Amino acid sequence: MRIYAHRGVSATEPENTLRAFARALEIGADGIELDVQATVDRVPVVIHDRNVARTTNGQGNVDEISFDTLSQLDAGGGERIPTLHDVLALVGDRAHLDVEIKQGGIEREVLSTLARCPDARWAISSFDWGILHAVRSLSPEAELWLLSSFVSDVLFTHAKELNATAVSLFAPAYTNESPARLAEAGLGVVIWTVNDLAGATRVRDLGALGLCTDTPESILQGLSA
Secondary structure: OEEEEEOOOOOOOOOOOHHHHHHHHHHOOOEEEEEEEEOOOOOEEEOOOOEOOOOOOOOOEHHHOOHHHHOOOOOOOOOOOOEHHHHHHHHOOOOEEEEEEOOOOOHHHHHHHHHOOOOOEEEEEEOOHHHHHHHHHHOOOOOEEEEEOOOOHHHHHHHHHHOOOEEEEEHHHOOOOHHHHHHHOOOEEEEEOOOOHHHHHHHHHOOOOEEEEOOHHHHHHHHHO
16 A cells, blocks of 8 residues: 655645655655645645745735745745645655646646656646546546545546546445445545545555555654554
């Protein structure tokens, strides 16, 4: 089972920063989950919230701020908001990336940035399945994961339309019945967000492809003990 560092090692480092991602690589995380939006001048950047106030010393919405302005903000401990390309350059092929697109209309820019880094290994995920349909229209070969808080017939319908390979599922929705339904649909599953060993063990024993965690180091150590 792959262990994905949620926004990097976000329990101890500023989330979605190069420092958090570098730490994930240091501890041997199999994958890294990150969030992508774009500035007003269409630069894909890695930040979770549309508004920068929670994670930086700035104010305003990412899509209304120029990259030059955004790049001056402190994202914690002197870290800056990285571009998607910055992260791809750092990670290379050392970890699989779960690239969650948070903002509609930036699919072409995200795919273009990914194409500039051919060594990167990645899947694109989103809660907005319309974004995934837009990605698919641009890229027949992109690996797509549907983010969801539930297992439902609607989920499976969209997964089939998208030719998705997996779903990224909220941990409480991954019940004892889920693995059979997902396997029947030909879908892998990555579970979020699991920060305790008991939860990680349950997910592993049910056959998940991966799990997303804020505390990848302790989960990796616990599962290997």
